[in-house]
Amino acid sequence: MQAIFDESLVTGNELIDEQHKELIGKINDLVKSCETGKEKTTAVKMLDYLSDYTDFHFSAEEKLQEEIGYSQISEHKEQHKAFIQAIKELYEMLQEEEGPTPAFVAAVDKNVTEWLFKHIKGFDKAVAEYARNN
Ligand SMILES: [Fe+2]
Numbered sequence: 311m312q313a314i315f316d317e318s319l320v321t322g323n324e325l326i327d328e329q330h331k332e333l334i335g336k337i338n339d340l341v342k343s344c345e346t347g348k349e350k351t352t353a354v355k356m357l358d359y360l361s362d363y364t365d366f367h368f369s370a371e372e373k374l375q376e377e378i379g380y381s382q383i384s385e386h387k388e389q390h391k392a393f394i395q396a397i398k399e400l401y402e403m404l405q406e407e408e409g410p411t412p413a414f415v416a417a418v419d420k421n422v423t424e425w426l427f428k429h430i431k432g433f434d435k436a437v438a439e440y441a442r443n444n
Pocket residue numbers: 371386390429433434
């Protein structure tokens with residue numbers, strides 16, 4: 311499943327939207343690295359990039375929420391923690407195998423791509439709306 315940024319993911323907050331485009335691009339690079347090379351080192355490298363950018367992006371989002379005094383910040387932080395945990399589990403899956411398996415790709419689809427799209431449409435749009443009104 312390709313990860314593509316489309317209109318349904320626009321929150322209206324320019325900073326968040328730009329970072330989401332970058333993040334989704336990194337997810338797509340990971341997906342592609344599983345389809346083409348099937349090489350473990352490439353997948354690990356792509357996962358490293360995704361993990362680093364996720365940390366950067368979540369910090370920026372959480373900083374914004376602190377600045378605007380967002381009331382649901384602790385619930386939102388819990389969501390981010392769950393995503394970071396999913397990435398950790400992907401590392402573990404890769405370590406146990408020769409390279410990205412179909413189960414690995416399925417976990418990326420479900421726990422990264424689908425999860426993030428749902429998170430953006432619900433949680434991040436709520437933050438952007440709060441930022442506009444406060
Ligand atoms: Fe978020």
